[in-house]
Amino acid sequence: MHIMIVTDQYPPMIGGVPTVTHNLALDFVERGHQVWVVAPSYGMRDARRLERGVRVYRFSSFEWPSYKELRIPFLPFMPVRNLIKKSEPDIIHIHSPVVLGNIAQLLAGGLRKPVIATNHYLPINMSRSLTSDSLIGKHFSNVSYSYLVNFCNRCEYVTAPTMTALQLLYDHGLRAPAKAISNGIDLTKFTPGERDPSIRQRFKLPDDKQLILHINRLSEEKRVNVLIDAVAKMRSNAHVALVSTGPAEAELRAQVAQLGVEDRVSFLGYVREADLLALRRSSDIFVIPSEADLQSLATMEAMACGLPVVAANAYALPELVHHEKNGFLFKRGDSDDMAYYMDVLLEDAELRARMGAESLKIIAKHDRIQVLDQWEEIYHRLSLEFLEAKVRRMQWRVERKHPNYVPDDTHRPRIRRTGDLAL
Numbered sequence: 001m002h003i004m005i006v007t008d009q010y011p012p013m014i015g016g017v018p019t020v021t022h023n024l025a026l027d028f029v030e031r032g033h034q035v036w037v038v039a040p041s042y043g044m045r046d047a048r049r050l051e052r053g054v055r056v057y058r059f060s061s062f063e064w065p066s067y068k069e070l071r072i073p074f075l076p077f078m079p080v081r082n083l084i085k086k087s088e089p090d091i092i093h094i095h096s097p098v099v100l101g102n103i104a105q106l107l108a109g110g111l112r113k114p115v116i117a118t119n120h121y122l123p124i125n126m127s128r129s130l131t132s133d134s135l136i137g138k139h140f141s142n143v144s145y146s147y148l149v150n151f152c153n154r155c156e157y158v159t160a161p162t163m164t165a166l167q168l169l170y171d172h173g174l175r176a177p178a179k180a181i182s183n184g185i186d187l188t189k190f191t192p193g194e195r196d197p198s199i200r201q202r203f204k205l206p207d208d209k210q211l212i213l214h215i216n217r218l219s220e221e222k223r224v225n226v227l228i229d230a231v232a233k234m235r236s237n238a239h240v241a242l243v244s245t246g247p248a249e250a251e252l253r254a255q256v257a258q259l260g261v262e263d264r265v266s267f268l269g270y271v272r273e274a275d276l277l278a279l280r281r282s283s284d285i286f287v288i289p290s291e292a293d294l295q296s297l298a299t300m301e302a303m304a305c306g307l308p309v310v311a312a313n314a315y316a317l318p319e320l321v322h323h324e325k326n327g328f329l330f331k332r333g334d335s336d337d338m339a340y341y342m343d344v345l346l347e348d349a350e351l352r353a354r355m356g357a358e359s360l361k362i363i364a365k366h367d368r369i370q371v372l373d374q375w376e377e378i379y380h381r382l383s384l385e386f387l388e389a390k391v392r393r394m395q396w397r398v399e400r401k402h403p404n405y406v407p408d409d410t411h412r413p414r415i416r417r418t419g420d421l422a423l
Contacts (some may be wrong), residue, residue, distance in 0.1 A: 118159045184367065287338070
């Protein structure tokens with residue numbers, strides 16, 4: 001098949017959506033499909049490259065004022081239209097309901113291409129300050145969902161990574177056919193393993209303390225401040241490793257200093273994937289206080305490595321973390337509650353082992369292979385439906401001109417499976 005993935009977030013940007021879209025593109029190429037990615041460039045020039053078999057087209061853009069690292073393209077209608085006509089995609093899969101996604105959706109209608117939209121967004125992802133404002137927060141959320149659902153209802157099919165995420169769309173008026181499809185995880189890559197003492201030395205982590213791991217963007221809606229408050233309230237003398245960077249880092253460092261827990265919290269910044277795997281396997285528990293996750297790749301990866309989890313009881317996290325099964329859910333924003341559950345786990349090795357084993361059972365249904373099979377089934381079905389509709393339109397036009405026309409099924413269009421086109 002010819003597959004076009006449209007996203008405003010793609011590597012080198014770091015985060016959940018860039019990881020999901022990048023992995024999808026690579027996995028579909030590995031399965032023999034041809035894949036085009038439409039994404040913003042990191043400058044004022046358009047660019048195109050062949051990246052591990054994926055044809056990546058980047059369009060000139062500027063930085064989003066309120067969200068560092070997110071790019072806004074300069075409305076490349078004609079270049080995207082030309083690319084769609086050249087590549088002839090069987091399916092256009094949109095992961096960002098803003099500039100590039102809107103352009104692709106508008107063009108797809110005229111060019112008669114089926115569109116799938118996957119929603120990864122919450123209003124709080126755009127602005128926590130606006131969402132939490134007592135005067136305009138509700139209005140901001142309603143306007144955001146109105147726009148999002150209107151976009152989704154113009155697509156042939158809609159997906160979200162969890163039932164929680166999908167239900168939010170239904171609650172705000174989603175009418176398009178839809179299904180929850182996990183972002184998936186490579187269970188051959190993320191597995192339990194032996195602890196690596198050298199990884200602690202490399203990142204200057206104490207080797208005589210239990211290790212609490214947190215991996216998430218350091219931004220306001222991820223509520224890392226709640227975790228830092230909880231560290232100051234814990235009985236256990238464990239150490240917290242914060243992996244990633246983000247706009248809230250300076251504020252969080254100041255909070256650590258103010259609470260006097262500098263010797264218990266380490267900011268590791270960006271960590272390459274090989275070291276991250278070793279860190280997971282060398283940690284005792286994984287924690288996530290976020291109030292803005294419609295799934296959580298970081299949590300899924302930790303679970304696949306056999307870790308128990310302490311998570312905020314917010315949005316889709318309870319679909320991964322089952323309270324008192326593979327971890328604990330604490331009241332969102334409550335650092336006392338979070339500290340209590342971290343202590344419970346850290347003080348009981350048998351409980352950690354039992355809950356870690358349960359994490360492995362729960363994460364099994366998110367196997368990447370099963371997820372890719374679901375995508376291929378949907379892609380093929382929608383492509384076939386569009387081709388059949390095209391044939392019916394052609395036959396109808398011919399029958400209007402020639403009433404005695406008998407259709408010949410031997411000329412029925414078929415979906416492309418493979419093929420070669422130049423970049």
